[in-house]
Amino acid sequence: MEKIVVNEIKMPKTNNPILIGGLPGIGNVGKIAADYLIDKLSMEKICDIFSQYLPPQIFIDDEGVTHLSRNSLYYKKIDGKKEIIIVTGDFQGTTQEGQYELSYKILEIAKKLNVTTVYTMGGYSTGRIVEKPRVLGAVTEKKLKSKMLKSGVVFPKGEPGGGIVGSAGIILGLSQEIFAMDGGCLMGETSGYFADPKGAKELVKVLTKLLGIKVDVKDLELRSKQIEQITEKMQEEAINKGQKKDDLGYFG
Amino acid sequence: MEKIVVNEIKMPKTNNPILIGGLPGIGNVGKIAADYLIDKLSMEKICDIFSQYLPPQIFIDDEGVTHLSRNSLYYKKIDGKKEIIIVTGDFQGTTQEGQYELSYKILEIAKKLNVTTVYTMGGYSTGRIVEKPRVLGAVTEKKLKSKMLKSGVVFPKGEPGGGIVGSAGIILGLSQEIFAMDGGCLMGETSGYFADPKGAKELVKVLTKLLGIKVDVKDLELRSKQIEQITEKMQEEAINKGQKKDDLGYFG
């Protein structure tokens, strides 16, 4: 079989859309943000990507109906002019080769749709819960930095020290070196211990500012508060069991 | 070499056979059920599949004769009209790529034989021995559910939580998305600790009902009872050694 199979559903005619990557990863913040935008903007699925670089796995919904693991692209023209394409899915490519090949294929589709700018979203693991997650940035060209700074992105020197590993990094890297696109990466801070709507909320806020569109983040706020209540309760219980506050790095 | 080599033995002319997958897996229930059906229905082998996705291993029979590891397809027309094809073998593909490629190749052969419906059989690990194993189901389309329900399949919400991994999942997933076939997966409950004829027996009962054919399950019942006697004996011995009943999750 082809290592990657693209099932086109309804490919749009596009002028100059922006590609946004939000695949599962650290704290799942990129995927949560992507799913949220797809939902809130009522984006339409334009194609499915099946691949042997994804786990040989099917999922079962509440009706007992199966769903083969995949990546998918969604499209929307906002206010009659701003076009965005979001890619998300069940998994990132599970091998190094898969990371490159799937990212390359996504960019190939994006190229055909006249994409010249790419933003990828990912998580930046802090190892402890953060009160107010920052959104860290990286850009393919220095001149793109000022626009990102204006949208609330921070560029702390030497962070992340090890660079960006995985699809948020490699989609951007290939877009820059092979596809002559430009763009940036947005990394939402997250403890990394659980699926984290708080970091995702910050990503949505920054990205929508960057794109000049409006998306209400109330639902993500609500989900963040629910998570906070759970972790606070766990902290209290730990303290009651005699642990010192200093030992609670995991939760706080 | 070709990554997969198909040695055709005697390919039948077929009208609309049903493909049944029963490769080794959890508790080996899918393979035990498949081997049982092949034997009881006196099915004929139509082709062997050799592949570098299978372990580089040969087996030796009691006569000292070697047998290269493989998957094989068997065929039978029952009552002059019902055609079934069963695929089983020594191993599933050992890598993610191998899972996809072997499943794809099996479906390619099935397509040539005019298959439009696929049932895969697998095990659902309960982690403890179950008195009466259920057969859990999943379907590629909602409308197929009622027929499976009538055959005794259950569809508990949220089970299996992680979806279906391996050949029982991926054969079904690819049949649905790439080959435009439909069908379902049957998962026999099993402790998962040993090759389990009990779960296999339930699979055979459900599948034969679904196919509208008759296969006597006496031999599987006998093998199930032998296994039960062994595990009961082990439980008693454990109790005599002073273990509490509650500690015996492994056996019961």
Added chain:
Amino acid sequence: MEKIVVNEIKMPKTNNPILIGGLPGIGNVGKIAADYLIDKLSMEKICDIFSQYLPPQIFIDDEGVTHLSRNSLYYKKIDGKKEIIIVTGDFQGTTQEGQYELSYKILEIAKKLNVTTVYTMGGYSTGRIVEKPRVLGAVTEKKLKSKMLKSGVVFPKGEPGGGIVGSAGIILGLSQEIFAMDGGCLMGETSGYFADPKGAKELVKVLTKLLGIKVDVKDLELRSKQIEQITEKMQEEAINKGQKKDDLGYFG
């Protein structure tokens, strides 16, 4: 690059040579036997096989000169009529794919040289040092058994239980299923704890009988005795340190 590169040195015109496989493996008995035969029969190297299925490694000889890891084929016509080809090397293929591809390539070369019979040599791990190692056998066809029995090969039922894994198995399996050759596998018993000339000596004795050629095994006997003296000394020292004889399974 090609995944496998064959550097032909001096390919002979052959009539119906027998291919003998002796690559590194359990107790290294197959390779020791192969190297011994190549040396004693003054066989000529006919080709080198380089491959990315072998480790990315070079060796350095006592002169400081490098040698890229490889497999090699050697040829000899004995008594003006008996032709043998031996394949040995630094490593077996390191992956499942590599095991298949390298074995296939060796058989492809063998096919061109008109090989129709293949014997592979390997080790059979006993887990303890054996006084007199047996040579276990397996054959691709039952009718080949009597000749092997006459040469001293034994066929104990159910041994080896897990079949034969690695090049000794897969070369034979592919020769049988894909290349329409026949033959057998010879497994010399060995503790498996070190490179074992004793098991290799038995392989040489059995194989030369099978081929109807004469090779003196004195040097392997000498090396076996040296190894025996070392292990006996280690046993004595262990006993002097107060260990019971029963604890010495590793050495005895």
Added chain:
Amino acid sequence: MEKIVVNEIKMPKTNNPILIGGLPGIGNVGKIAADYLIDKLSMEKICDIFSQYLPPQIFIDDEGVTHLSRNSLYYKKIDGKKEIIIVTGDFQGTTQEGQYELSYKILEIAKKLNVTTVYTMGGYSTGRIVEKPRVLGAVTEKKLKSKMLKSGVVFPKGEPGGGIVGSAGIILGLSQEIFAMDGGCLMGETSGYFADPKGAKELVKVLTKLLGIKVDVKDLELRSKQIEQITEKMQEEAINKGQKKDDLGYFG
């Protein structure tokens, strides 16, 4: 995508340049030496190599600008006649296949640039800090040894015992067997515990002698001294904490 993508920047017309390999490895001495030579000789980058054999990773510089992981070739004609090409990069190929493929591609480019001689640089791990690191050598042909001996390379018998693994080995091995080039490997002794400018300094001294060019090693001397001061301090602290001098193998 192509498994390896070469982005040519400015390919020079060359007569008979020498290829020098210095990719990351043990103690990073090969890469440190390569980077130092590129800097001191003001070499020009002639091409970038991107590949799925390298980690799916981007790096971020102090300005927040991204850099996809890569290997690169640099070129310089010294004194109007001596031409050298250095290959270095962020990583070696991460898999066995990647080691072969990337090395092969580098040699393919080198071949087009009329390279006939190759020197690779690597580290030789001593497991303890060495006062005066030696540079060990290996050659593709015995006749090349005398020139290397004159440049200060040593050829101790049986060292390195396990041969040379990784790019320093495989580039040399493939250059010899597939590309009909010759050359040698230079291995700088290093503890292997940290990026080690001391071993790199010795590599630079030996290599420049071998090439008949002059490069001042002052900066590497300075960096070596800084490292020495740090490790001496750590030794003293360990002694003050009551550890015996003999326990300090790690640092001394």
